[in-house]
Amino acid sequence: MRSALLVFALMSTALSVPAFAGTGAPEGSPAPSAASPAMTTNWITLGTMGGPIASPERSQPANLLVRGRDAYLVDCGDGTVEQLAHTKIRLQQVRAIVLSHLHFDHTAGIAAVLGLRFQTNIADKLTIYGPPGTKALIDGLIASMAPAIEAGYGLPDAQVASPSDTVEVVELTDRSQFRLGDIAATARQNTHYSFDPGSEADKHFKSLAFRFDAPGRSIVYTGDTGPSPAVEQLAAGADLLVSEMIDVDRTLDNVRRNTPNAAGDALSGIAEHLSRHHLTPEQVGELARKAGVKSVVVTHMVAPMASAGDRLEYIARIGSVYHGPAAIAADLDTF
DSSP states (O other), rough: OHHHHHHHHHHHGGGGOOOSSOOOOOTTTTOOOOOTTTEEEEEEEEOOBBBSOOOOOOOOSSEEEEEEEEEEEEEEEEHHHHHTTTTTGGGGEEEEEOOSOOOHHHHTTHHHHHHHHHTTTTOOOOEEEEEHHHHHHHHHHHHOOOOOOHHHSSTTTTOOOOOOEEEEEOOOOOEEEEEEEEEEEEEEEEEOOOOTTTTTHHHOOOOOOEEEETTTTTEEEESSSSHHHHHHHTTTTEEEEEEOOOOOHHHHHHHHHHHHTTTTTHHHHHHHHHHHHHHHHHHHHHHHHTOOOOOEEEEEEEEESSSHHHHHHHHHHHTTOSSSOEOOOOOOEEE
């Protein structure tokens, strides 16, 4: 089994996960509508590097859920527009953005998306789904566009769509359900934040995981999370689990290299956050095993990996707990 896992990892750029007849959707999820057999559902990892430190090898967190000709951005980190240009998907095909949480590494690319939509006069409505605070974020980004818009683009008296008229925001919370075309989506609050349940901070700051049930295929995206029973329930029986993962020691080494003057108490706080609010390879495997998912893809690599051997080591650590196929995603992989 271990050798099969390693081969799966090396073949991740050409991975095609077979559709599973049953979606295993959480109880109460909206029922997916019928769709043409010719339509496929794919997941593209546009950016696989967790923030905040930039990497020359990997772009910031962003994914593309593609259903037929329609596409949906799932998180939108810096570099999303550039990564989208490497695919065959045009910006006009992106119908919605789904945000797991509002950390900069997952949202910094939204300004570029809104700006390019304005400059290319895309008038179709873009719906942006996200946790509480998403509307304030988008309102602020649209307001920041005013100087460039007022400076003028294009020909005199050209008719352009106002950004505020082409964007709709829907804020989500735990167990929210919504639709992306014929895909039924469900949100669950995860454990990337540690505010006391019911506190004011908990009401205003939420980190979400998502399940996408398309006809014939179910995909779960953890977003940033620590161990979470809610995410285990959300992922039950899914065809594909797209999970974050962290190497705490390698990440702390990266922080020390990039911020050599960081105080000891700051590093201790970072270490605690990384350990409690992210998943180690073994915890990814435990999540996949408990949820009974068909396959796993790992993204959100916070520290750069030195070699293919590092990726194989991570696969082996996941495989010590979960005995299904697993892969470490690279930017622009399709699953």
